[in-house]
Amino acid sequence: GDSVTQMEGPVTLSEEAFLTINCTYTATGYPSLFWYVQYPGEGLQLLLKATKADDKGSNKGFEATYRKETTSFHLEKGSVQVSDSAVYFCALSDSTDKLIFGTGTRLQVFP
Amino acid sequence: KAGVTQTPRYLIKTRGQQVTLSCSPISGHRSVSWYQQTPGQGLQFLFEYFSETQRNKGNFPGRFSGRQFSNSRSEMNVSTLELGDSALYLCASSLEAYAGLDTQYFGPGTRLTVL
Numbered sequence: 032g033d034s035v036t037q038m039e040g041p042v043t044l045s046e047e048a049f050l051t052i053n054c055t056y057t058a059t060g061y062p063s064l065f066w067y068v069q070y071p072g073e074g075l076q077l078l079l080k081a082t083k084a085d086d087k088g089s090n091k092g093f094e095a096t097y098r099k100e101t102t103s104f105h106l107e108k109g110s111v112q113v114s115d116s117a118v119y120f121c122a123l124s125d126s127t128d129k130l131i132f133g134t135g136t137r138l139q140v141f142p
Numbered sequence: 143k144a145g146v147t148q149t150p151r152y153l154i155k156t157r158g159q160q161v162t163l164s165c166s167p168i169s170g171h172r173s174v175s176w177y178q179q180t181p182g183q184g185l186q187f188l189f190e191y192f193s194e195t196q197r198n199k200g201n202f203p204g205r206f207s208g209r210q211f212s213n214s215r216s217e218m219n220v221s222t223l224e225l226g227d228s229a230l231y232l233c234a235s236s237l238e239a240y241a242g243l244d245t246q247y248f249g250p251g252t253r254l255t256v257l
Contacts, residue, residue, distance in 0.1 A: 067248075074146070074232055074248035075185075120185065129198055130175070130246065132185035 033058040033125040037133035040118075044111055044140050052106040052136045054095075054121035062123040064088075064097050064104040065130070069118045078106075078119070111140045144169065146235050146249035154255045160221040163252045167214050167235030173197075174216040175246060176208060179230040188231075191216055192238075220254075228256045 038053040056064065063082045067075040079088030084099035093108045104121060121133040147166045155161050167174050175198075176188040187200040191210035208218040214235075220227055230253050234246040 072250070074250045075234075076248065077245050080245075122185075127198060129187045129190070129200065130177075131187070132177075134184045 033062065033123060033131050035121050035123055035131055035133035037119075037121045037136050040135070040137035042136060042138045044138070046113055046140055046142050047110045048140075050106070050108040050111045050115075050138065052119055052121075052138070054104045054106065054133060056102050056104065056121075056123050058102075058123055058125060060126050061099075062125060064095070065122040065124075066093070066095055066104070066106050067120040067122060067132075069120065069135070071117070075120065111138070113140045113142055116140045146233055146247050148231075148233050148249040148252050150252060151250065152253045152255075154257060155223050156257050157223055157225060159223050160219065161223060161254060162217055162219045163231055163233075163254070165216045165218075165233030165235075165249060167216070167233075168247055171235035171237055171247070172214055173236045173238060173244070174210055174214065175234045175236075176216070176218050177232040177234065178202075179232055179251070180228075185232070188218065223256045225256050227254065229254060 034057045065080045066078040068078045069075050079090045081088040081097035087096045095106045118135045118137050120135045149164045173192045175190040179185045190198040194210045205221045210216045230251040232251045234248045236244040236246045238244050
């Protein structure tokens with residue numbers, strides 16, 4: 032079945048460092064791809080999404096590009112802040128329109 | 143506009159009991175989905191309701207059930223609780239039923255502990 036694989040965490044960075052969280056997927060058809068973020072004690076929030084190949088999703092300085100040839104949707108940010116500390120989930124919508132999530136990557140940013 | 147609300151936020155039950163969790167979607171949203179989040183299995187889709195009908199279902203045993211009311215509020219029920227049912231249960235709502243195109247808004251979750 033469809034699946035999402037993302038890098039193990041935690042990812043530990045200093046403030047203003049460059050962030051990359053890798054995400055690759057396996058899917059039949061042409062899924063939409065998402066990044067969700069979960070802050071401590073809260074539910075998930077949609078960070079960005081892309082619905083077709085070569086689309087770039089962006090929000091709050093975060094970006095991810097839908098790469099069909101490498102089946103990837105890596106999350107990047109040029110300069111992280113302490114407030115970005117959270118758990119980040121990559122997800123896809125499968126052929127039956129369910130959301131399939133990766134295992135999540137914890138990001139810790141220190142001042 | 144109020145967000146997705148879930149009640150209760152925390153729940154402690156013992157094995158063999160049953161539990162009902164409630165979710166109120168954002169006003170105007172007709173689709174409600176439920177997810178189970180555990181450290182071992184991550185986020186797993188339980189089921190989705192749209193206009194009072196179950197439209198999609200994940201791979202969970204029949205002990206897990208749900209329903210949606212005419213005002214789009216949804217409940218999920220777990221019968222004969224097992225220790226492994228301890229998890230954060232998340233509800234998400236969206237305007238329409240298509241997860242691939244429509245943004246899902248998540249509630250804060252209900253933390254269920256089974257002793």
